[in-house]
Amino acid sequence: MARKRQNQSIRNDFFEDIQSALGYPPDLVCRSLFVREEQAVHCVYLESMVDKKTIDDYILKSFTEHTFAEGEAPRSAGSGFLREVSFSDPYEELREHAVKSLLAGHCVLADFARERVCLINVTEPRQRSIDEPKSESTIRGPHEGFTESILTNVGLVRKRIRNPFLRFEKMSVGSQTGTTLLMVYMENLAPDSLVREVRGRLSAIRTDSVLESAYVEEFIQDRIWSPFPTLTNTERPDVVAAQLLDGKVAVMVDGTPSVLLAPMTFFEFFSSPEDYYQRADIATFIRWIRLISFFTAVFVPSLYVAATTFHQELIPTQLLISLSAQREGVPLPAFFEVLLMEVVFEIIREAGLRMPRAVGQALSIVGAIVLGQAAVEAGLISAAIVIVVAITGITNFVVPVYSFGMSQRLLRFSFVLLAGFMGLFGILCGALFLVAHLVSLKSFGVPYMIPASPSKGADWKDVLVRLPRPWLDPNRLPGYIRNLKRKR
């Protein structure tokens, strides 16, 4: 009788405590089944996190249909599926286990007959289907993209690399969010030192929350004060597979489709795994276009400012006359004109990202017609500025990695300021600073400017040109990865 009372009290307190710990959420469901008189089984779960069909078909049905023999309990198919906590355990521990499990999408089954609590994994997280990544679309090549579910992402990588050496190391970061991280690498290809370094940096992260891989990137990147990313991120499993096969390390974060890749060098931002889906000559041509676009995006506005305000003698006569005619009656100096238009362009671009798609179209019309054509006709800005801003705006999107494009935007503004104050000398000083900064950068121990600095002649083979596949060594890793392995 005393035991019965104890059970009763546990039952009342237990459910009350769980509800209170979770703040009486609307999706908390408690279902009771009376298997035998006074011996109820209570099933508690968060409706939004679980697969209700599994609960109905496999858990509750097993009690109602008496498919178990007396004294037999549903047994787990594998570890993690079912975990038992006995009533004899301390009550606090029991409650804590139950709350954590509920939040992880488990079903808490309180069996008062057998004086135990079963924690059954019936998770069904809400996730979208596998789509093509919007920011990294491709013409030729796979159109699959990562999703927010880390397990799906693991599957997408496994599908491409069917190799027992593919390693996934699980970690958990974020004291509040408890986000799962996976460090992915090929054990036979990735250098040990690199894997150790990434593991070390990941385990040193001390933060309360990780909601996106960018949180992790900021913790593990080499230098905070640099416009250049030392890691790249991608939503494409084929890109991750290609980089893993190059001996690099990927970091997957649960809840985001962006996967981090390290190390990255400056020139790697100009090549893309897509280069290998094209013919070699076309891929080489596209690489050159990307390089030219980088320099155009960074230097054209500043060169325009420098040439038109300091070094008019550099401009061919006919062009000078034409530019001079355009500037007749324009109130602002060329420097402010460029700065103003660049800022306006950035505003339009940022607004375009946030705007609903239907309004976005109207915005682009306003941006293109009102700010371009009308401003020129009203004599507020010269037509050449619109061309300069348009060219830089377009070329900024050519680089395959979006984060690298962002750094180009920052650099462009710095160079415009330098050109506005000091002309070509300013640009030259800025370029020298930039080169000095670039050669001092490292990405996980790899010099950022390799193979230019330190100079490695042999490594140029797949940098400025993409040699045809049959000419490339099938087992060939990038030069710096080979160096890291050799050091071992």
Place this chain on the structure above:
Amino acid sequence: MTYRYAAGVFILMMFTALLTACWDKTEMNELALVSMVGVDIDPDSGKKTVYYQIINPLSGTSARGTPGGEQAPVYTYEISGSSFGEIKSTIYKMLPRKLFIAHSKVLLVSQRAAGQGIRDIVNFIEMQPNGRSSVPMLIVDGSISQVMKTFTPLERVPSDAIDSRLKLLIRNSLLAGKHIKVNDVIERMEKSDTIVLPMIAATSENPSSNSGETAADIDANQNNFIIGGGAVFRDYRMVGKLNDAQLVWYHLLNGDEGRHVRRFQVEGKQVSMELRLVRMQRDVFRQSDQPSVRIRLDLQLSATWANEFVPRSRAEVKRLEGNLNRIIENESLAFYQMTRERGWDLLRIRDLLRKQMPNHPDIDQAAKNAKVTIEVATRLLRTGSMNQPYEGTG
């Protein structure tokens, strides 16, 4: 490490103070783009007059509003003073924009100023901070004011018209050569050599100063200027003139490679032949203790324009070549004799001897006394599309 980095940045920032900066900034619409400079010096009063022909950017097709049309493509500013330095300041009494001569294409000098000496003018061009000495220099036969105020048809900016004509003449004739720039003049004058500069003259007495009228007139020879003849310079002074016929031999003997068509009288028949210099060789050797210069010209002939007579057999070709060799040798030698009599070293024999015989005690005398022989070897390589011109013989 951080301190070292900061110190490095600081030192570099200090250096930037030495560089050009905002105070050198000039917007393009604050500039007066000079397309042509004209210089005149009054021999009596010594008063110097400079003409700046400024491009009007709004006349171009790229300008906003009405393209071209009513606006003049250039404006000529005329300013006088007792020295060129003074003019530099007084120009702003009239000119509302900063003078920018880095893009000037042509320098014109009046004949009377050239006769007195162009040393001051050359120094004036060289001393300007953004001036260019790689522009052609032409001597104005007649009134410089008239040429500076002439609008040219077709090529709306006069300096472009002159520049373009000179380029075409250098390629398609032997009436102009490549070495006519201000820096060529300086180089030759400093070496006490001679140089021949092209001459330019207005075609009408009172050209219209309205660009619209000029553009509307069908007669392109009216309201225009013409390039013709050459001004011989020695020691920064103009000492004489060459006519077009003499200019051909001057340029040929100085190694210019323009294709020139000239009519020759061969065995009583007229024949127009196109000449092009393939190779010129100048050898110096001693002959009875006097230096002797042998100039060998290899010329390529073309009968493309020979509408009077076309050689039809190999023998005729050989005979024609032989005759032309002799004619060209004689005429060029006669040209040399003429220059020698006038004391002009137009074949630059002195310069040649200085290079070939650096230890000669009296180069000037040796150049005067040098025996010059000219050998010509012509080869007819191109014939026209007809092997026999229409003769109307029925």
